[in-house]
Each structure stands twice: as C-alpha cells, then as structure tokens.
Amino acid sequence: MxxxxxxxxxxxxxxxxxxxxxxxxxxxxxxxxxxxxxxxxxxxxxxxxxxxxxxxxxxxxxxxxxxxxxxxxxxxxxxxxxxxxxxxxxxxxxxxxxxxxxxxxxxxxxxxxxxxxxxxxxxxxxxxxxxxxxxxxxxxxxxxxxxxxxxxxxxxxxxxxxxxxxxxxxxxxxxxxxxxxxxxxxxxxxxxxxxxxxxxxxxxxxxxxxxxxxxxxxxxxxxxxxxxxxxxxxxxxxxxxxxxxxxxxxxxYWQYDPYIGIGPGAHSFMNNRRYHLSPSVNEYLIGDRFEYIFDERKEYDELIEFVMTGIRCMDGFSPADFTKKTGGNFPGSVTDRLNENVRRGYLASRSGRYSVTDKGLKILNRLTFSILEDIL
Ligand code: SF4
Known part of the structure; x- marks a missing residue:
C-alpha cells in the first residue's frame, strides 16, 4: 500500500x-x-x-x-x-x-x-x-x-x-x-x-x-x-x-514522511527526493510549467536529516525506522555516538529508540553535531 x-x-x-x-x-x-x-x-x-x-x-x-x-x-x-x-x-x-x-x-x-x-x-x-x-x-x-x-x-x-x-x-x-x-x-x-x-x-x-x-x-x-x-x-x-x-x-516533517509542497519556495519530500520551486510569485504566476529544483543528495544526507529532525521529537527516533523508511543502513559509528550520549545522560534509550533528555535539550545543537560529527 x-x-x-x-x-x-x-x-x-x-x-x-x-x-x-x-x-x-x-x-x-x-x-x-x-x-x-x-x-x-x-x-x-x-x-x-x-x-x-x-x-x-x-x-x-x-x-x-x-x-x-x-x-x-x-x-x-x-x-x-x-x-x-x-x-x-x-x-x-x-x-x-x-x-x-x-x-x-x-x-x-x-x-x-x-x-x-x-x-x-x-x-x-x-x-x-x-x-x-x-x-x-x-x-x-x-x-x-x-x-x-x-x-x-x-x-x-x-x-x-x-x-x-x-x-x-x-x-x-x-x-x-x-x-x-x-x-x-x-x-x-x-x-x-x-x-x-x-x-x-x-x-x-x-x-x-x-x-x-x-x-x-x-x-x-x-x-x-x-x-x-x-x-x-x-x-x-x-x-x-x-x-x-x-x-x-x-x-x-519530523518523522521523515512524504509531503508535497505547493507554491513558490515551498519544499517537497517525495520518494526520498527533496525539491522546490524558486521563491518568486511573479515567475509562478506567469510560468506555464513548474520548473522544480531537485536537491543533490550526498551519501549521508538522508541519515543527517533523519537524525536532525528525529531528535527534535521528544519520543525520539530509532535506527530501525531509518532502515524501514529509506532502505539504508544506520552506521555503527553513529549508533556508538548515540550510546555514548546515553551514558553521559544527554539521551535516553528505550525499546530501540533514542530520545533527548532535559539535560540534552539544553545543548540540542551541540548534541546533534556530536552525534553526526563523523559523517558531516
Ligand atoms: S512578514 Fe510577518 S506575518 Fe508575514 S510571514 Fe513574516 S512574520 Fe509572518
């Protein structure tokens, strides 16, 4: 389906x-x-x-x-x-x-x-x-x-x-x-x-x-x-x-599910591809076609986006979801970083999901960077 x-x-x-x-x-x-x-x-x-x-x-x-x-x-x-x-x-x-x-x-x-x-x-x-x-x-x-x-x-x-x-x-x-x-x-x-x-x-x-x-x-x-x-x-x-x-x-947006954006500057995410139209109402109204700009995807882009958005949700994300949604493998080095942050009290881990703690929330940007450091 x-x-x-x-x-x-x-x-x-x-x-x-x-x-x-x-x-x-x-x-x-x-x-x-x-x-x-x-x-x-x-x-x-x-x-x-x-x-x-x-x-x-x-x-x-x-x-x-x-x-x-x-x-x-x-x-x-x-x-x-x-x-x-x-x-x-x-x-x-x-x-x-x-x-x-x-x-x-x-x-x-x-x-x-x-x-x-x-x-x-x-x-x-x-x-x-x-x-x-x-x-x-x-x-x-x-x-x-x-x-x-x-x-x-x-x-x-x-x-x-x-x-x-x-x-x-x-x-x-x-x-x-x-x-x-x-x-x-x-x-x-x-x-x-x-x-x-x-x-x-x-x-x-x-x-x-x-x-x-x-x-x-x-x-x-x-x-x-x-x-x-x-x-x-x-x-x-x-x-x-x-x-x-x-x-x-x-x-x-946060759980890596598909959406179609309509209008100049609106972003879309379909079939694991991201695209948008240039942000100009004039061009939008006079054009007879929709000239989408598709983002170029690099090796770890999917994983980076998945972690950056998933970590914003208080019930977190799971490496298994990443594989289910993208078909890609969740690298062991990133899982190690997640577990390291669990030990330091910035993340909690339950039933295969990682979620940010109150302590982690205070340094969310730094925490995200430290998890992804090896692949950025
Ligand atoms: S100009 Fe003001 S009302 Fe319009 S999008 Fe920006 S913040 Fe919102």
Missing part, C-alpha cells in the same frame, strides 16, 4: 513585512485579485503533482505562509476540492490554516471551518504592545478580545503561536502572555525563541550578544516549565499539546 502524504499549500503573501521576518513574501491586502490568481495556479500545481507522483492519498493539508488567512473560505474550499479530485483526500484528514490576529472575526473563522478547515493556528506571538513594537510585527497586536472571538467558534482545534526571548522581555510579562493564552485551553501551543537574523530590519537596530543569549535561555526554560505545569505535553522542541492534539502534518 502506498504511504499517505501531506500537502502543504504555501501562501507567500502578507499585509507587510515584519521586522524580524526572513521569509519570502509579497505585500498584498485582503481581496486583492492576485490571491484568486494564485489559488488558480496552486490548483494547477496540485494537478501537476498528481501527474508527477500519481494519485496519492492525502491525510493532512496545511495552509501556511505568509498569511493564509488573507484567503477567504471560498478560496480554501476551491483548493481542497481540487485536492480531492487530483489526489484522494482521506475523510478525517487534518486540515490546518495559519491565521493572523488581524483576520480574527467569527465570520472568517466560520467560513474557513465551513470550507473544511479543522485546525487553525493563530499567530499571537505576544499580547504585549511594547514587545509587539520591539519586534516590528505588522498589523495590530493580538488582544484578549481577539482570543475570546477565536475561542467562541466551535468545530476546530485551536492552536496558538507564541514568541519568547524578545529583547527587553521580562519573565513576568511573558508569564502574563502565557497565563492569558493557557486560560483559554488551546489544544496546541507552538513556542518559538526569537531569532534575530542578519539582513532583517530588527537586526539593524538590535544585535544579540552573550547577555541576550542568557536571557533568552532563561525565558525559554521558564516557558517550557510553565506550559508543562499547565498540563501541556512537550512533544517536539517547540511544540506542546493537550493529549491527542499533536500536529499530524508537522509530524511528517
């Missing part, structure tokens, strides 16, 4: 550019005709993906971006119908849409739910006006009123994105954000540590140093402990959920 696959619909449009953002996006306003044009082209690409990989059984769809909530429910419905025709969309599929606080109205949410969306991820980031300005996020700051509206509609799983480690952010201010958000009992919370990337507007006015790194580490540890104390399961480095509400779509 062919494996199920995820479908990622990239929506590279935003109202403006946030100062901390290093992703590609084009500025548009809601209702702009380019959104319709884009969805028509996205449907053509969905059709093309079926000619490339055959009709696949899709069990997760994720509208991400960018700002997918700039699409109306009608556009989402059109793309889902076309997915159901070109591929096979399993009943009970997880269908997620990312939403900007600007678009939170009961009417909008209901129209997305009516279109088939059953999981909405709200980019709250912070409820604090000053921090909202510090990171230069476009649009207005999310309010408690927005949260009340967001939680007033039924029929979908509520997910919240929070950014922590903002310059000048105090523990009690972060606590206020986290207490407010968790008081609504969202089924899922994603917690991101602010990354100040070179080339962003934020980096021009704030360059992180050692002191900032320490403050970020403290806020990060504090947030994790707080969310766990509220009954959230820490199932992936940046993700927390109530029982039964982990992101099935994102698990595909």
């Amino acid at each position: 062919t494996e199920t696959a995820g479908l990622y619909i990239h929506v590279p449009f935003c109202r403006g550019k946030c100062d901390y953002c290093s992703f590609y996006s084009e500025p548009v306003l809601p209702g702009d005709s380019v959104l319709k044009e884009y969805s028509r082209r996205a449907c053509e690409e969905v059709l093309f993906s079926a000619s490339l990989w055959g009709k696949r059984t899709i069990d997760t769809v994720y509208f991400g971006g960018g700002t997918p909530s700039l699409f109306g429910g009608d556009v989402v419905s059109e793309i889902l119908s076309c997915t159901g025709v070109c591929h096979s969309l399993l009943p009970g599929s997880e269908i997620t849409l990312e939403m900007n606080p600007h678009d939170v109205t009961a009417h909008n949410i209901e129209s997305f739910v009516a279109a088939g969306v059953n999981r909405i991820s709200l980019g709250v980031q912070t409820l604090n006006e000053i921090h909202h300005r510090t990171i230069g996020r476009t649009g207005r700051c999310c309010t408690v009123r927005d949260l009340e509206t967001f939680f007033s509609v039924d029929g979908y799983a509520r997910c919240i994105d929070i950014i922590t480690g903002i310059p000048g952010q105090k523990e009690k201010e972060l606590l206020n954000d986290l207490e407010t958000v968790t008081s609504f009992r969202p089924e899922h919370i994603s917690l991101y540590l602010l990354s100040v990337e070179e080339g962003t507007k934020l980096h021009k006015r704030f360059v992180p140093g050692d002191e900032f790194d320490k403050e970020q580490e403290m806020l990060w540890d504090f947030s994790i402990e707080f969310l766990k104390s509220k009954g959230y399961i820490h199932y992936e480095v940046s993700n927390f959920c109530l029982p039964g509400f982990s992101s099935r779509h994102n698990m595909k």
Whole structure:
C-alpha cells in the first residue's frame, strides 16, 4: 500500500513585512485579485503533482505562509476540492490554516471551518504592545478580545503561536502572555525563541550578544516549565499539546514522511527526493510549467536529516525506522555516538529508540553535531 502524504499549500503573501521576518513574501491586502490568481495556479500545481507522483492519498493539508488567512473560505474550499479530485483526500484528514490576529472575526473563522478547515493556528506571538513594537510585527497586536472571538467558534482545534526571548522581555510579562493564552485551553501551543537574523530590519537596530543569549535561555526554560505545569505535553522542541492534539502534518516533517509542497519556495519530500520551486510569485504566476529544483543528495544526507529532525521529537527516533523508511543502513559509528550520549545522560534509550533528555535539550545543537560529527 502506498504511504499517505501531506500537502502543504504555501501562501507567500502578507499585509507587510515584519521586522524580524526572513521569509519570502509579497505585500498584498485582503481581496486583492492576485490571491484568486494564485489559488488558480496552486490548483494547477496540485494537478501537476498528481501527474508527477500519481494519485496519492492525502491525510493532512496545511495552509501556511505568509498569511493564509488573507484567503477567504471560498478560496480554501476551491483548493481542497481540487485536492480531492487530483489526489484522494482521506475523510478525517487534518486540515490546518495559519491565521493572523488581524483576520480574527467569527465570520472568517466560520467560513474557513465551513470550507473544511479543522485546525487553525493563530499567530499571537505576544499580547504585549511594547514587545509587539520591539519586534516590528505588522498589523495590530493580538488582544484578549481577539482570543475570546477565536475561542467562541466551535468545530476546530485551536492552536496558538507564541514568541519568547524578545529583547527587553521580562519573565513576568511573558508569564502574563502565557497565563492569558493557557486560560483559554488551546489544544496546541507552538513556542518559538526569537531569532534575530542578519539582513532583517530588527537586526539593524538590535544585535544579540552573550547577555541576550542568557536571557533568552532563561525565558525559554521558564516557558517550557510553565506550559508543562499547565498540563501541556512537550512533544517536539517547540511544540506542546493537550493529549491527542499533536500536529499530524508537522509530524511528517519530523518523522521523515512524504509531503508535497505547493507554491513558490515551498519544499517537497517525495520518494526520498527533496525539491522546490524558486521563491518568486511573479515567475509562478506567469510560468506555464513548474520548473522544480531537485536537491543533490550526498551519501549521508538522508541519515543527517533523519537524525536532525528525529531528535527534535521528544519520543525520539530509532535506527530501525531509518532502515524501514529509506532502505539504508544506520552506521555503527553513529549508533556508538548515540550510546555514548546515553551514558553521559544527554539521551535516553528505550525499546530501540533514542530520545533527548532535559539535560540534552539544553545543548540540542551541540548534541546533534556530536552525534553526526563523523559523517558531516
Ligand atoms: S506575518 Fe509572518 S510571514 Fe508575514 S512578514 Fe510577518 S512574520 Fe513574516
């Protein structure tokens, strides 16, 4: 039986550019005709993906971006119908849409739910006006009123994105954000540590140093402990959920499962091959073909990706899974490194799986590097 696959619909449009953002996006306003044009082209690409990989059984769809909530429910419905025709969309599929606080109205949410969306991820980031300005996020700051509206509609799983480690952010201010958000009992919370990337507007006015790194580490540890104390399961480095509400779509990225990405800059992983289109909406709209760029694969790339993503999941990964998914052998030298880190307390080992411990989580990047050192 062919494996199920995820479908990622990239929506590279935003109202403006946030100062901390290093992703590609084009500025548009809601209702702009380019959104319709884009969805028509996205449907053509969905059709093309079926000619490339055959009709696949899709069990997760994720509208991400960018700002997918700039699409109306009608556009989402059109793309889902076309997915159901070109591929096979399993009943009970997880269908997620990312939403900007600007678009939170009961009417909008209901129209997305009516279109088939059953999981909405709200980019709250912070409820604090000053921090909202510090990171230069476009649009207005999310309010408690927005949260009340967001939680007033039924029929979908509520997910919240929070950014922590903002310059000048105090523990009690972060606590206020986290207490407010968790008081609504969202089924899922994603917690991101602010990354100040070179080339962003934020980096021009704030360059992180050692002191900032320490403050970020403290806020990060504090947030994790707080969310766990509220009954959230820490199932992936940046993700927390109530029982039964982990992101099935994102698990595909972390567990080396296949997914088809649609749109300029969206990445795909099919038949152990990775590919993407160049990130240009203009080229995407005027082109009559889809010129995919396939990644060149070197000897250990599969293994490196498998370990780097698997180690992010709190229930870890197993060398046997690597062989099952890729047909490749898990090298003995890497298994030795894993066992060495079990002895040092950075990893735990149970039933053939290796998972990161609290001690290992604090040095995750260094730990991953040390496991893969011989093959990098
Ligand atoms: S809304 Fe998100 S994707 Fe758009 S500019 Fe801001 S951070 Fe970037």
